[in-house]
Amino acid sequence: MLIQLEESLSAELQDSIIEELKTHGYKASLVETRQAQYLICNGKKEADIRYFGNLPGVKDIHIVEDANKLVSRQWKVQDSEIRFDDETLISRDDLTIVMGPCSVEDEEQVIKTVEFLKENNIKFMRGGIFKPRSSPYSFRGLGIEGLKFFSAHCRANGIKVVSEVMQVSQIEPMYDYVDVFQVGTRNSQNYNLLDELGKADKPVLLKRGMSGTLQEFLASAEYIFSNGNENIILCERGIRTFEKAYRNTMDLNAIPFLRDKSHLPVFSDPSHGVGIRNYVEPIALASVMAGADGVLIEIHECPPKAFSDGDQTLDFYQARRAIQRLRETMELRKKLVVE
């Protein structure tokens, strides 16, 4: 059972609700986010939901049988949206396209990419400044200094910054320069990091673990939400299977599944999901028809010179074509849903 409390509830009333729940055999945990206050109620008895629903101070109440409560569609039927200060919106009605290089390499690269994005009316730029690399001897990113110029050029052009955070101690130094914290596949179950991002008030783009089940993925989102942050994007990015013809196996089944089980927006990362440049566009278009609310695509002015992931990166010509086709595909999907 999950309860949303009225806003600006007195401490006394809140305590009395918790006490009342206790009397009826429920243990309630309070979750506070920027938007609302919730009570997650666990108990063995069957709930008379109407009784609790009529208590003063209770705004909404639902039985939620999923292991994951706050992120569940059983709790919230409408799709969640993410609204930024300048009214930029991540929502079901518009396809969010996030583009940029795997790694931020230098200022000139950022300038050219920002220019490309602006020309094509793309509102989000991705770029890694801390890179998780499987070898300790590989390039590990420019760090905060890179983030500063990356952020400056984006903001001067009305573009939002999406960048990966790898550990708790990076949250604070990154905070002023990013608009969306990205959590990579290797940190998808780094619960301490998720806890702390739940306390920050910036949206989190959470990637699925490379062998994470969808239940685990939703549980990771629940960590963030239950720590106070409702602005979460779920991102499918391919899973690890026996097939080695491509980097990962894009699991597009996850798109309708996640959209069915959760109210959170669902993105797709075809660049990592297939890992081969020529297949990125068809998998991106397929993601849209499967129901994705957004796509992340790696681009670079000259992919063969990219510091990392060049093989899966589109050049600007290919990116322009993909943007055009993604938008036409989204138009069709919206039209079909209305019919």
Place this chain on the structure above:
Amino acid sequence: MLIQLEESLSAELQDSIIEELKTHGYKASLVETRQAQYLICNGKKEADIRYFGNLPGVKDIHIVEDANKLVSRQWKVQDSEIRFDDETLISRDDLTIVMGPCSVEDEEQVIKTVEFLKENNIKFMRGGIFKPRSSPYSFRGLGIEGLKFFSAHCRANGIKVVSEVMQVSQIEPMYDYVDVFQVGTRNSQNYNLLDELGKADKPVLLKRGMSGTLQEFLASAEYIFSNGNENIILCERGIRTFEKAYRNTMDLNAIPFLRDKSHLPVFSDPSHGVGIRNYVEPIALASVMAGADGVLIEIHECPPKAFSDGDQTLDFYQARRAIQRLRETMELRKKLVVE
């Protein structure tokens, strides 16, 4: 190196070409299909392809480095088509939709399904009469008697029959009643069956093994082709992974990969690929945008009463909507390619 010989070549000329190849260090294996004659040439030396290409009797020649030769795009750049006697065509320019029940259950079911397909201008009906079941105590299909009425109703209405063959001894009794032999996932590496289907002159719809790599999948197609049958459809149907939220993990990466590496038509089976009714349509639409030439979808007038696979089966209302949306999606794909 792969050579296509001129049609109606004399035996002498053919022998002399093989002899010439031998002199230059090549061992040639002759493959004869209904359409053409090929020499598959293995040798350690580097080929002077122009020299052999100019020999009398040689129609075409290419270096093919893939492990699989005849099915490779390196051999044939154009997309292969499958043409039936009545000019029905499986080709890249038109989306082939194959629909029908998992199991043929009785004549009334067939009549209703055929009627539905005719109304919606669907040209192919699938239906199992031999069912591979994991338990020996489950329903194992109606057998040839079921196939007879299934086939009669289809043919009376201009619909092609697609049905699964499970072993060599079934090929002959099924031959007169089917238009496309389907090979199921469990038989994807049943090489004796593939050999014999290579000798038959009916198209073969070959499903990927549930843990088959794409290299193995193409090798299975090569078995059929090298035994004399060029009319092969590759069908992705989901693979087995750690994720158990759905029946299988649909591997849509396979669609652009197979279309890139092979000239054969590529179909998608979203019913088995996701195995949950409500997700079948989005995955079917996604398949089209990923590049599929056709889709197989399980339908039933009343899915809860289906003898098998009811959970993944669409009813007629859902099927009609899916057909409409599949066709609009195909229209968009064709338009995008032209742009």
Place this chain on the structure above:
Amino acid sequence: MLIQLEESLSAELQDSIIEELKTHGYKASLVETRQAQYLICNGKKEADIRYFGNLPGVKDIHIVEDANKLVSRQWKVQDSEIRFDDETLISRDDLTIVMGPCSVEDEEQVIKTVEFLKENNIKFMRGGIFKPRSSPYSFRGLGIEGLKFFSAHCRANGIKVVSEVMQVSQIEPMYDYVDVFQVGTRNSQNYNLLDELGKADKPVLLKRGMSGTLQEFLASAEYIFSNGNENIILCERGIRTFEKAYRNTMDLNAIPFLRDKSHLPVFSDPSHGVGIRNYVEPIALASVMAGADGVLIEIHECPPKAFSDGDQTLDFYQARRAIQRLRETMELRKKLVVE
């Protein structure tokens, strides 16, 4: 519910038992093997097992909740043994070692291998004469002619012949020359083949499918048993996973699991399970400690010259050492169980 009938039961008594079951809401299927007659009873009602157990003609009765009945440990608590005409025994008390080449190549190879086996007191020789190969252009085995000399040399030396059967039509020609029919991983769910092997009266060594679950594996064994053949060996041979450092991932968890859930003997094939020569012995020894009743190991006088699978094949020196160590490990296991 599973019933074993008394031997030499009259047809009338048998019918009356089936009728009695029917009256109480059970549908009974009769299974006849060389050893016994069984009734597999399906019904929704709860069984009063004592009532049926006291019917004349009923020898034994158990509730079996497993999906697979006859192969289940719930039916039969004691370990099954396989006894050959000459009193050779496959049983829990003695480790069965099966050795031989991947492919039978020529008569000399067979003679040398038989000699080696005899010297080391090994009672079973494996050798492929029909080879499932992923490419149609690879060596596909010597066929029945090879089996004839393979069998002649083995039998002249008191060694049993184990060889893979790939399709129904091979059963009859192989019958006189083999002692154990092997079913390979690609045919683990080839139900027609399993049905027919159930009708033959030779033991079957059934390999697990390369992505077969253990439930599917037991169901495949149930196919053989329910067609009349109780002499089945379950053989773990490695599964397909994301890890590509070795040919397959040996799943030793399967050994205690299968021994717990089924009464059938359980073998291990470390040669395919790891696929790298130097790791075959440690994995073989580990199999024994995990509880295997037998091991299959590929050996060759000169592995680099083997027609197939040379990389995972032991030479005679390595094989001799492995035999010695396997026997000492088995001694320890028996001692530990007694303590």
Place this chain on the structure above:
Amino acid sequence: MLIQLEESLSAELQDSIIEELKTHGYKASLVETRQAQYLICNGKKEADIRYFGNLPGVKDIHIVEDANKLVSRQWKVQDSEIRFDDETLISRDDLTIVMGPCSVEDEEQVIKTVEFLKENNIKFMRGGIFKPRSSPYSFRGLGIEGLKFFSAHCRANGIKVVSEVMQVSQIEPMYDYVDVFQVGTRNSQNYNLLDELGKADKPVLLKRGMSGTLQEFLASAEYIFSNGNENIILCERGIRTFEKAYRNTMDLNAIPFLRDKSHLPVFSDPSHGVGIRNYVEPIALASVMAGADGVLIEIHECPPKAFSDGDQTLDFYQARRAIQRLRETMELRKKLVVE
């Protein structure tokens, strides 16, 4: 190319070696551990290893072609050992047994477990005080307060403390109370954590990622080593596959593989590897025959009352039997190697 420098080398001599390498086209990175100083040399040219080997200040030099250098057997042929202050040794000659509960629950539990370990001459106790849980609403461990009494009782009885560290900020508060830092499967590629553990001077027991390849696993160990800590234990704990009959699929192939490719000690965790109480002992014994240097086993006085992982936990009676059998199995392995 990897170079070990002489101890107490002057800064000038060190610089001159690096300069000399540079002149010959090599970029050298200095790695300092408590035991030694290394130069990891990358360059495109072929090395004349004798030339560099004769430079003053160079103690040892090898070509190492593995992606991972310092942990590779190509660098160091002898098995690495870990020696504690009190001369307790983790080495190939003795089987290290680590036992204890999944979670530390209270002081009484610790006291009873310590007593059991002491009676059975077990030198290492495991116990979680920070628990990674897939749901944010589950018990997450007692934290540092639990570690304090856990550590006090162990040390009073000569037992070493093994406990999981989940993030960088926990290293310092845990430092005084643990003898071995354990890194769990979800943090196996948490590179910031690995970097920092590389700077600490306590041994690290590193678990394989649940879908980590062995190359990635060795790379994670390389992170720790290259940051200065040579005392690393590699621990196989089961991987994620399609098979759901048990919690994970124990990959015993990894044991001989890791022992072949790396000089680091290799442990096995059968409790997580199979996850079912009755199968833990056979898989533990199998691990020893496969070559493991140590095993981790979860035990609890009363497994059904354990806060977490009770299903895979042995009670004291079972644990005592397992210890006895593990030791006898180790005796056999040592005897076989000598023969």
